[in-house]
Amino acid sequence: MPDEAELLDVKSVATLLACSPRTIWRLRDRGAIPAPIILSSGVVRWRRSTLLRWLDELQLNDRGTSGSSMEGGR
Numbered sequence: 001m002p003d004e005a006e007l008l009d010v011k012s013v014a015t016l017l018a019c020s021p022r023t024i025w026r027l028r029d030r031g032a033i034p035a036p037i038i039l040s041s042g043v044v045r046w047r048r049s050t051l052l053r054w055l056d057e058l059q060l061n062d063r064g065t066s067g068s069s070m071e072g073g074r
Contacts, residue, residue, distance in 0.1 A: 007037065007045035016051060 013033075014021045027033040034054050036044045 003048070006048045008048055008051070009045060013046050013051065016048075 008016065010021045010024050013024050017024070024033065028036065034046065034050045036046045038044055
């Protein structure tokens, strides 16, 4: 089992969410995904535990509704 405190790069986040890295950047720009940690210029990471908690919340909020919260229901 991966360490939940692990810091993920954009490619790893994209793999976790089954989308492209470009989609991750778009979600970040819209504020539709938890904010990343900026470690230095050009080095951006997300905490695995934060993303997993966010995904759990999305599942709870989406029960009984249609559309995707990650994409704003579009």
